[in-house]
Amino acid sequence: MTKIFNIEVDCINCASKIEKEINSFDFIKNAKINFFSQTMLLEFDDTLDINSYIKQILKKCKKIDSDFSISNR
Numbered sequence: 506m507t508k509i510f511n512i513e514v515d516c517i518n519c520a521s522k523i524e525k526e527i528n529s530f531d532f533i534k535n536a537k538i539n540f541f542s543q544t545m546l547l548e549f550d551d552t553l554d555i556n557s558y559i560k561q562i563l564k565k566c567k568k569i570d571s572d573f574s575i576s577n578r
Contacts, residue, residue, distance in 0.1 A: 506551045511576045512543055519570040526565055532558060545575065 514520045520540040527536040527547070535548040549555055559575055566573045 506553075506555075507546060507548050508555060509578050510545045510547065511578055512538065512545045513572060513574040514538070514540060514543065515570055515572055516540075519573070522569045523566045523573060526569060527562055530558075530562065544578075 514523060517540045520538045524536055524538040524545075527533055527538075527545075532553055533547060533549055535546075537546045538544070539546075547555060556577075563573070563575055566575075
């Protein structure tokens with residue numbers, strides 16, 4: 506399954522680091538961040554309730570950019 510989220514990230518360098526961090530999660534097949542549109546595309550297993558993992562993703566990403574946020578589209 507693929508889902509697009511709105512994000513807030515302050516700089517393109519942080520966006521790149523966050524994308525790499527999110528791709529390190531076992532439950533994520535692929536993550537792509539578009540800094541200019543402030544969106545994030547996540548690919549994950551269809552059986553996974555990704556919303557239950559958002560807090561875990563957010564916690565790790567806030568260590569890179571304390572202002573980072575994720576919201577549903």
